[in-house]
Amino acid sequence: MAEAAANGDARGGAVPRPTNPMVTPLLTDLYQFTMAYAYWKAGKHLDRAVFDLYFRKNPFAGEFTIFGGLEECIRFIANFRITEEEIKFLRTVMPTCEDGFFEYLSSIDCSDVEVYAIPEGYVVFPKVPLMRIEGPVAVVQLLETPFLSLVNYASLVTTNAARHRLVAGKSKNLLEFGLRRAQGPDGGISASRYSYMGGFDATSNVAAGRLFGIPIRGTHSHAFVSSFMGLHEITDKALTSSDGSNKCDFVSLVQNWLIRIQDSSSLRGTFGETSQSELAAFTSYALAFPNSFLALVDTYDVMRSGVPNFCAVALALNDMGYKAVGIRLDSGDLAYLSVETRKFFHAIEKDFGVVGFGKMNITASNDLNEETIDALNKQGHEVDAFGIGTYLVTCYAQAALGCVFKLVEINKQPRIKLSEDVTKVSIPCKKKCYRLYGKEGYPLVDIMTGEDEPSPKIGERLLCRHPFNESKRAYVVPQNVEELLKCYWPGNSSNSREELPSLHEIRTRCIQHLDRMRPDHMRRLNPTPYKVSVSAKLYDFIHFLWLNEAPVGELQ
Amino acid sequence: MAEAAANGDARGGAVPRPTNPMVTPLLTDLYQFTMAYAYWKAGKHLDRAVFDLYFRKNPFAGEFTIFGGLEECIRFIANFRITEEEIKFLRTVMPTCEDGFFEYLSSIDCSDVEVYAIPEGYVVFPKVPLMRIEGPVAVVQLLETPFLSLVNYASLVTTNAARHRLVAGKSKNLLEFGLRRAQGPDGGISASRYSYMGGFDATSNVAAGRLFGIPIRGTHSHAFVSSFMGLHEITDKALTSSDGSNKCDFVSLVQNWLIRIQDSSSLRGTFGETSQSELAAFTSYALAFPNSFLALVDTYDVMRSGVPNFCAVALALNDMGYKAVGIRLDSGDLAYLSVETRKFFHAIEKDFGVVGFGKMNITASNDLNEETIDALNKQGHEVDAFGIGTYLVTCYAQAALGCVFKLVEINKQPRIKLSEDVTKVSIPCKKKCYRLYGKEGYPLVDIMTGEDEPSPKIGERLLCRHPFNESKRAYVVPQNVEELLKCYWPGNSSNSREELPSLHEIRTRCIQHLDRMRPDHMRRLNPTPYKVSVSAKLYDFIHFLWLNEAPVGELQ
Structure with missing residues (x-):
């Protein structure tokens, strides 16, 4: 326009x-x-x-x-x-x-x-x-x-x-998430444009993506998770496999996988009952986007609910010929949680022989900036992509x-x-x-x-x-x-x-x-x-x- | 629109x-x-x-x-x-x-x-x-x-x-000058609008003034001062008096006043030769705006050039029935300079009997924020108006x-x-x-x-x-x-x-x-x-x- x-x-x-x-x-x-x-x-x-x-x-x-x-x-x-x-x-x-x-x-x-x-x-x-x-x-x-x-x-x-690119390194994906914290709408659009110029890979800002041809990224929020009560809400449970050859009751498949994970040799005893609200939200999201399933796992408890729920859905998708993308962490100790999540993914790969599951993408967000990424690097982490908002667009420093x-x-x-x-x-x-x-x-x-x-x-x-x-x-x-x-x-x-x-x-x-x-x-x-x-x-x-x-x- | x-x-x-x-x-x-x-x-x-x-x-x-x-x-x-x-x-x-x-x-x-x-x-x-x-x-x-x-x-x-209004007090004029330091154009427009909402009196931003009916303020910059070489550049020297009754050679009137100030009993010896470039700029500006003359006095030296030059022009305007507005300080020790400038104004009032000259407006700008205004208050100052930009619109703190x-x-x-x-x-x-x-x-x-x-x-x-x-x-x-x-x-x-x-x-x-x-x-x-x-x-x-x-x- x-x-x-x-x-x-x-x-x-x-x-x-x-x-x-x-x-x-x-x-x-x-x-x-x-x-x-x-x-x-x-x-x-x-x-x-x-x-x-x-x-x-x-x-x-x-x-x-x-x-x-x-x-x-x-x-x-x-x-x-x-x-x-x-x-x-x-x-x-x-x-x-x-x-x-x-x-x-x-x-x-x-x-x-x-x-x-x-x-x-x-x-x-x-x-x-x-x-x-x-x-x-x-x-x-x-x-x-x-x-x-x-x-x-x-x-x-x-x-x-x-500067964020320099500290994160070339292999990491950098996502600009700052629209809501910028100086109003145009501050947000400028932030997306110039963050991309400075070496970011993508933005969450749809308008900026449209104006400037920047790749746009996004999955779901905590509200999406808490808007679900349980699996009973999912009325259309059918998922067709990626090659179109068969159709399954996806909800049952997810539930079965969750039990198998709970009982698997490496993970037994690491978590108990996961949030059913979260499981329903993940399942629904996967039904909508079987090709690009990425789940926000920290609404209730990352290791005891979010990651197991994600893995159940990802393994069910895998059965149907789809490859899940990964998870997003938006709170807590990102170094620790990313390392633990990576271990969990590797355990799944090993226990169920799903090649590549250990390499599942881990995105981290939550008030990240140059200093926190530097600190994560020093501590050791397993994050593949950083979503950066406030500190990037407001140039806090x-x-x-x-x-x-x-x-x-x-x-x-x-x-x-x-x-x-x-x-x-x-x-x-x-x-x-x-x-x-x-x-x-x-x-x-x-x-x-x-x-x-x-x-x-x-x-x-x-x-x-x-x-x-x-x-x-x-x-x-x-x-x-x-x-x-x-x-x-x-x-x-x-x-x-x-x-x-x-x-x-x-x-x-x-x-x-x-x-x-x-x-x-x-x-x-x-x-x-x-x-x-x-x-x-x-x-x-x-x-x-x-x-x-x-x-x-x-x-x- | x-x-x-x-x-x-x-x-x-x-x-x-x-x-x-x-x-x-x-x-x-x-x-x-x-x-x-x-x-x-x-x-x-x-x-x-x-x-x-x-x-x-x-x-x-x-x-x-x-x-x-x-x-x-x-x-x-x-x-x-x-x-x-x-x-x-x-x-x-x-x-x-x-x-x-x-x-x-x-x-x-x-x-x-x-x-x-x-x-x-x-x-x-x-x-x-x-x-x-x-x-x-x-x-x-x-x-x-x-x-x-x-x-x-x-x-x-x-x-x-x-918060800036609270620290400055109700009697001060607060001017928002942040457009050039905001997060792009719309950041600037929002800043002007909401600064006014929060208690500022005016903005320098013409577009915001137009969109929202905010009073707009502005005078001239350092570049205006240094764009003049000397009084010889002023070709149309005539100024008609405020009541239309007579016309004078305004340049000569200003020059005469500068000599009188130099020789006045209270100010003799406080300054020597002032910048002719600055004097020409002030004189030109006064010829353009005889009713609202406000001069930026720190391009060369506030007390030895800017303030004396301003006073010469203001006194010449006074002769012609116009009342100058005041000065703006944009660098240096604002507490000290405002106090010294106020003394200078009072000396003029006393020596030449120009009633009210001592109360001439002093505006201060230059990286002001809550803390610096608070410090000025504690130190004592003679500032009537604060022009605030970067720290206000970027919400630096x-x-x-x-x-x-x-x-x-x-x-x-x-x-x-x-x-x-x-x-x-x-x-x-x-x-x-x-x-x-x-x-x-x-x-x-x-x-x-x-x-x-x-x-x-x-x-x-x-x-x-x-x-x-x-x-x-x-x-x-x-x-x-x-x-x-x-x-x-x-x-x-x-x-x-x-x-x-x-x-x-x-x-x-x-x-x-x-x-x-x-x-x-x-x-x-x-x-x-x-x-x-x-x-x-x-x-x-x-x-x-x-x-x-x-x-x-x-x-x-």
């Missing part, structure tokens, strides 16, 4: 509207409009400005970030138009502004804006612009809040997802990334934002950004240069300086040089426009990029900071400007 | 669609649909079920919560219909399900669902249902995820806003509320969800809930009873029991009794439907309810828990059911 209408530009084909129809030019801070008026009043609104969008610090006490949200930004500017209805509303908010201003507002679009950006899904670092936006100052200013609101959370949750949007040049004049806090000083000038690779193929350092400086060359020694710390500098001989900022919206320039890849392609790129990083940057404990630098020329210029702009203190 | 189309029911008039058009029945977890199929296959889908929506623990280490999100839930069910296009998609996700099920899905709506809820904006407590939803189990199950996603964040951010949706009855049979963690045991039965008030007008206790029990009576002694702790009980003689759950969607019952009040009315109600609470429940440090209880009869029933359902352990 959101994909329907589209404006485009001549060089790159049509760009669909933003996924969320609420993303319009009015989804911004009022001061963008009051500033636009002040620029317009001063005759400055067409001044050519360059803004950098960047962040200052990697989240989650880590040393990397994944860039997300670019496609939505490009969709936003491709369709940027303030409607007459919106203008009417703005007139009520800014009643003292002149008519000419509102006429100007209704005329603007982003045809003379240029956007250069690092491709979505790249591993990125503090201070290096994720996006460089150039255009008439009043228009570019109007993009600030929407861009920040589209990039901040997207990048944060993609990074969070990637750090709820905001803090991207900023800073003016770095206006009318070809470089601008700097000073601050007593040196981490808040902006890096002035319209810049180019490169990633330099070393002999072993790892990225070594990102470097920013002035726009007119020659680009770094393979095999040529280059001085890389810390932007603010005089003593931090190093020579690098790059084995490979990648220009980071690519043209995603050419405006009136003659650059061609980068294509917007599919979510699936971005996800693949993201996984590849994470693999390519030197492992010590990526580890959870005391990761090594990746180096971000400026050229010698840019370094000198920053410090010249700094001294020029900063007021001289007087000690009194 | 979102307000346009509407379905309604016969008794209560039309209910608009959800504010966010992405809120459709597919915005849910897949397991709601797989369960619906399993219910349908088992012929159980029409079983009459009762679910409670509640939370288990107050957020932010506090002892109260504000209920938000009800209106959006009612909008959702009033318009609940699965479209043919959505059905088509579901068929691809659940390819093994029978046609009859999809025919059933395309036929359902919420006409036979009943929703009882505590009014939005009420102070609420753990375990007491915020909403009780009754209807065919398959349909009500489909409401779980959307309801949770509409209520969880709404209630959390409303509560967070109310606790990023999720954790509402749950539990089956409490099916086909008139009470259901309980057990757990080894007693706080996770659900309270079974279709219940009524009351708030009992004491002599001094404060709410004393909330009590849940079975549906058929007589309601508590004014002046009659009643035993209130803790639902799980045998020894915690107390007699109460209520001076007033309020039934909490009111009918917001009558379904096929004969109840009449409560009106949905405006956001402004809910906000007023919320402020009144907060005022009515006993202060020790509301304090920041060691607040007293508010008592939540059950009737003696319900207590006995819970514990009868518990013993019946829980498996008996065996010590080995």
Whole structure:
């Protein structure tokens, strides 16, 4: 639906509207409009400005970030138009502004804006612009809040997802279950999209699956289990075998299996009477989904009811030629319970000769996060898939990334934002950004240069300086040089426009990029900071400007 | 736009669609649909079920919560219909399900669902249902995820806003500035709406202002300041006086005032040359908004540049019959800077006899939260308004509320969800809930009873029991009794439907309810828990059911 209408530009084909129809030019801070008026009043609104969008610090006490949200930004500017209805509303908010201003507002679009950006899904670092936006100052200013609101959370949750993948390992299935705990509906949809980008395998969110083609997963809840009283409720007990050759009374088959398990040599005495409500729910669920039976086993008691009941149903399915998927644990000591469940499954395999039963899938959920998965790994567990909700989508460990949007040049004049806090000083000038690779193929350092400086060359020694710390500098001989900022919206320039890849392609790129990083940057404990630098020329210029702009203190 | 189309029911008039058009029945977890199929296959889908929506623990280490999100839930069910296009998609996700099920899905709506809820904006407590939803189990199950996603964040951010209001005090202006740090665009819109509900005065978010009629505020950013080079850029220097009687060269007037301030008796020597870029930006902004001049003063140096520049412009405006609004501080030691700025303003008032200049508004922003405002209060400050973003909208201190949706009855049979963690045991039965008030007008206790029990009576002694702790009980003689759950969607019952009040009315109600609470429940440090209880009869029933359902352990 959101994909329907589209404006485009001549060089790159049509760009669909933003996924969320609420993303319009009015989804911004009022001061963008009051500033636009002040620029317009001063005759400055067409001044050519360059803004950098960047962040200052990697989240989650880590040393990397994944860039997300670019496609939505490009969709936003491709369709940027303030409607007459919106203008009417703005007139009520800014009643003292002149008519000419509102006429100007209704005329603007982003045809003379240029956007250069690092491709979505790249591993990125503090201070290096994720996006460089150039255009008439009043228009570019109007993009600030929407861009920040589209990039901040997207990048944060993609990074969070990637961190969960790193700690869980490549062999585990990661499922995003956060819709109900996200910041409202669209927070949930963004969470699903960007968790998938960051390396998750699937989501429970049907709408997100539909919008973005993400695999969707789901089984049943505790309520489903407790909605059943007992097996008497099941009226249609017949199950046809998978090859269609025979039909059975599935309820009796399940009941027989439960008795056999109870009496089996390895499991005798490990459990007594199981919950009949649970057994009825599992049986019903298996009758509905004989090909994909996965049961939530912790409504009453995992080892004394849930797992035995599951096994009875799974063995009955096996008789009929179906293979059950496995179980989900949603409470308790997941390490212990997964290990005990695995033992139970192996005992079944052994006692009844059902090949592969021991490998039945174990999914764990319940307030999981990086730390708990790390703890499970250390303790030892038998979990095959993690369902992660609250901590993933709310980014509990750090709820905001803090991207900023800073003016770095206006009318070809470089601008700097000073601050007593040196981490808040902006890096002035319209810049180019490169990633330099070393002999072993790892990225070594990102470097920013002035726009007119020659680009770094393979095999040529280059001085890389810390932007603010005089003593931090190093020579690098790059084995490979990648220009980071690519043209995603050419405006009136003659650059061609980068294509917007599919979510699936971005996800693949993201996984590849994470693999390519030197492992010590990526580890959870005391990761090594990746180096971000400026050229010698840019370094000198920053410090010249700094001294020029900063007021001289007087000690009194 | 979102307000346009509407379905309604016969008794209560039309209910608009959800504010966010992405809120459709597919915005849910897949397991709601797989369960619906399993219910349908088992012929159980029409079983009459009762679910409670509640939370288990107050957020932010506090002892109260504000209920938000009800209106959006009612909008959702009033318009609940699965479209043919959505059905088509579901068929691809659940390819093994029978046609009859999809025919059933395309036929359902919420006409036979009943929703009882505590009014939005009420102070609420753990375990007491915020909403009780009754209807065919398959349909009500489909409401779980959307309801949770509409209520969880709404209630959390409303509560967070109310907590910020409590610590800031009633006399301060509270401005919500969080759009750029929220969980994407809709997170931002929800944050603005529910911050206002919780007692904020205004938002920077234009779209939210438009959708909900919230006052909108905004001035200019650091980029605006650094986009100016100097006063030479201002080409149209003329300002007409407020009464239209004369016109001046405003730039010269500002320059003259700056010299006069520099030489004034109280301020001589406190600052030297101010930033000309900043002075030009302020002057331009004042020319654009002479009636509402508010300047961001920390781009270069607050006391040596920003405040003197502001005062020069404000005094020039004063000459022309305009009253400046004040300044905004966005960095540094806000306590110190606000106090120093206030002194500066008073010195201006004294030296130049401008009555009221000392009372000029001081707005503070920059990563503010409950703790920092509390610290500012203790230190002493001169801030009149707080602009709060990240910490408010991301609910940094606790990023999720954790509402749950539990089956409490099916086909008139009470259901309980057990757990080894007693706080996770659900309270079974279709219940009524009351708030009992004491002599001094404060709410004393909330009590849940079975549906058929007589309601508590004014002046009659009643035993209130803790639902799980045998020894915690107390007699109460209520001076007033309020039934909490009111009918917001009558379904096929004969109840009449409560009106949905405006956001402004809910906000007023919320402020009144907060005022009515006993202060020790509301304090920041060691607040007293508010008592939540059950009737003696319900207590006995819970514990009868518990013993019946829980498996008996065996010590080995």
